[in-house]
Amino acid sequence: MPRLIAVVGPTATGKSALGLALARHLGGEIVNADAMALYRGLDVGTAKPTPAERAEVPHHLLDVLDVTETASVAAYQRDARAAVEALLAAGRTPVLVGGSGLYVQSVVDDLEFPGTDPVLRAELETELAAHGPGALHARLAAVDPAAADVVLPGNGRRIVRALEVIALTGRPFPARLPAGVVPRYDAVLVGVDRPTDELDARVARRVARMFAAGIVDETRALEAAGLRDGLTASQALGYRQILAGGPMSTAAADTVRATRRFVRRQRSWFRRDTRVHWLDAAAPDLLGRALALSS
Incomplete structure (x- = not known):
């Protein structure tokens, strides 16, 4: 029987590439766990998979929200679990890929998130x-x-x-995640990371590619569609710095710094989970090691 595989870790480590490779080898499909990739139009800054990659391997929970909508972990949990369970029932391997720690945990563990009014x-x-x-x-x-x-x-x-x-x-607000949560699935959590200096350099190159690939024009088009009014989407890395105004060279430098800070928070979140099997993202046999864990 197929198992849920979660590929997690900081931004710019290569999670998407590994997730795609695992899905290809295991006859699986990708379930997005990047909160900002839920939004239509936030393409360049979130490094969404290309149309060719999405045609080769089906992806779920990409482009499901307008930029004016507020993302909800409860809604994401409902939809992601539905996708995971449909894939498992069909004998397909769900590969959950992303760096939004709470979103990943909302799927793999039995956490309760109150709704909204x-x-x-x-x-x-x-x-x-x-x-x-x-x-x-x-x-x-x-x-x-x-x-x-x-x-x-x-x-x-x-x-x-x-x-x-x-x-x-009518109950207190659960400001911290509960201790000792119960796993929902027989999931394999694969973490990919790189040395800090190497990852810092990759972040800088990634941001440079974003600005060369048109994130400024993308932001302006989304601004006309209401991006500034979106409480969640307007905070996406790169877009937030462009919306702040000023020279684009400053926006790019600020994006690099903000992304590096975000990387450290992601690493701290995922390192707390002792179930994660950590792999060197630069290892030449990365896919083989991940497949061995998934068997």
Whole structure:
């Protein structure tokens, strides 16, 4: 029987290439686990697979949101699990590929994510815009002191989510992931990484390719389609720096720095999971090692 394989790790390590190779060899299909690749039009900056690659190996959960929509882990979890379970039922190998740690864990583990209420969310976001995150954080501290200790006072979006969950469920906000979560699938987690100096150089080259490949024009077109209004999509690396204005050389340099910081956060997230089998992304027999783990 096929198993779920998750290919995880920091940006620019080569996860997509390994995921495609595994899917080809195992008769599988890719399930995207990159939060920003959910968005239509965020193509250059997310290094989406080419049309040829998508024609050769089916991909799921790419291009499913408009840039004005807010991504939801709960919605992603529902749709990704549906894709995984349909593939397993059909005897196909689902290959979950991406560096969004919470999205990966929402699939492979039994985590519960409360839903959303658009009206309540809109009310809280209006209040956030009018009064700032400090006022909402004070309210959070009054109703859930433990959550307020974890959620930063300046993180308006997370404060809004905490207040929304508390109002919807009548329970405290789960600001930290629960310990000892139960795996949902007999999954194999394959991590790929590279030495920090090497990965820093790869990030710089990746950003240079993004700007050469037209991310500025792509951003301007998406801006006309409402990118600035998208709470999630507007924060995508590269796009956020271009939207900030100023010389594009500055935007590119800022993107490199922001991506390197993101890489370190990704590495920290995935290294905490002792189930991940780490492989050197530069190893000449990388595919063979990953296939051995998957058998």
